Amino acid sequence: MAEHLLEVKNLKKYFKVPAGENHAVDDITFTLDAGKTIGVVGESGCGKSTLGRTIIHLQNATDGKVFLNGEDVTNVSGHKLRQVREKMQIVFQDPYSSLNPRQRIETTVIEPMMNSKRFRTHKQAREEANRLMDLVGVDYRLRQAYPHELDGGRRQRVGIARALALNPQFIVCDEPVSALDVSIQAQVLNLLMDLQDSMGLAYMFVTHDLSVVKHISDDIMVMYLGQMVEKCDKNELFSNNLHPYTKALLSAIPSTDIFSPMQRVELKGEITSAINPKPGCRFAPRCPYATDACLEPQTLRELAPNHFVSCCRAEEIN
């Protein structure tokens, strides 16, 4: 048995675009244990979703390795890929477009089970599907309905039931609550945490909502333009963050404390592009602390146990 459930090593995903190569995911390394959640945060376009999709092999990785239970699952194909997929599933961001509009809810959940031959007969699969839908809270009367008859929160529950259909060990949650309303969001987050407790699932939770990620994660990874700039325990991240980008990101969250005005770290300019990036820190053009040393390639350093930072001036500025 391997030490970690999931191990991602120097994973890279580049897209060819007319202007050159888009370094959507660039050299990401992390591990995840069973029953734990890693949150991935960053601005839109920083490669969070691409990372999740590349790990579960919805896209081929350009370079790097993904190990599941110690077994190399990078770029597997055919029968092997089908086996791996049973262990790794995804809940998509948009519950409106990720369900087949012409398929009944029950069929949507049963299909992967029959497809993977997890069950011999349709009857067995149906029993299991009903059990899962009880678990995630899809009402009995809705199981023969079509997706358009359900609201966003219920559809997302169906999406979760479908991800659970093959009894996976690891689920990528790609912004599962960002399309939902606030009160529904709380219901879905609680459901995900209950399932984790009872089934020992590991999650990779991709989101740009920092209060959600704080709520659900054990470790948090901050990404900027395809690169990991900081990764550590969630409490450490909010109390003792070291990278200037993390500081700027956290200080931009509007505080609900009405008596203390926000102390913001001002960021100048927009997020730049990850197409043909220059070597060196990609945050340097917006960073208030940037010096010439930042134009050199940055290495990820472990400054405290389980606290990784990719900033050459991290000690100086803190």
Place this chain on the structure above:
Amino acid sequence: MAKDIKRVSAQQRKDYMRVYGNRKKSSLHDTYAEKADKPFLEVKDLEVIYTSNKQIVKAVNGVSFQLKRGESLALVGETGAGKTTICRSILRILADPPAKMTGGDIWMDGVNLTDLSEEEMLEVRGAKIAMIFQDPMTALNPSMQVGKQIIEGLMLHNDYTPAQAEERAKEMFEMVGIAPNRMVEYPFEFSGGMKQRVVIAMALACNPVVLLADEPTTALDVTIQAQVMDLIRELRNKLNTAMVLVTHDLGVVAQNCDNVAIVYSGQIIEYGSKESIFLHPTHPYTIGLFGALPNMNDNSERLTPIAGTMPDPTRLPDGCAFAPRCPHATDACRTGVIPEKEIAPGHKIRCIMRDKEA
């Protein structure tokens, strides 16, 4: 390229003058400055219905609020609560049909907007009351240079020459932090945050006295959101603009608003100053809403969602619309109309259970 803008704008100006050239200036002009203390915008008993499939959806059911100059009010609530409909009916830009304003008045500086003709409304929209729409991707005309889109409004509402209008548009672009040489670009050439800034520049170009901001930052990342809210605050301070901010982000409310109205099923169920709502939320729905939101300052393991969902707006329950989901509901909550009660100065709720306790 700059010439291009002038030429088309002049043509547009001609068109506008042909259609609207002989408009008289309405009584709305230049009378605002002295009346700082009086409510400037007053919405009274607003009611809006949508008709679809012969069913009647009661979207707004008797909403009233007041706004002074420079003040800001947050409308907070779930999707479908009627927040956007309230904003749109102030500007009278609801599509009719299916929407219809069935009751209520909207007073702005002594003029009832509901009495104005469509032509008089044209002078109000954009010039006196401007709106920032929720989705910057769809609020801009995709086949028109962004500079022209701002100049269009400026020419309509002011006696500018094309050159003056372009000058003013340049100023606005600089104010929102976009290089004026990008005025000749099309919306697809901008990122989401920049498009939202163009929409803000457009909304503020004619120095409106009321700004309706419909979730101006929901589609944006936190860092860009902070920049956009800073910008709105700065411009409001400069122009002393009142604002109605629609949002469900309580953090944005805490940092930007004076008063808060919690909207549920087309009614304001709790209204008060920011301090009274944040420190003493009283209506069960408000308390539920605060509990359902993940809070950065709170380390609790679980959220406490509000059970159930919003009632079907075609079949609103009798009595309190929140009663089916409310932990404190009694039979008395399910009949009649729930009156509004003031439980502290300026702090009003619609709940018969909680106002007894208070």
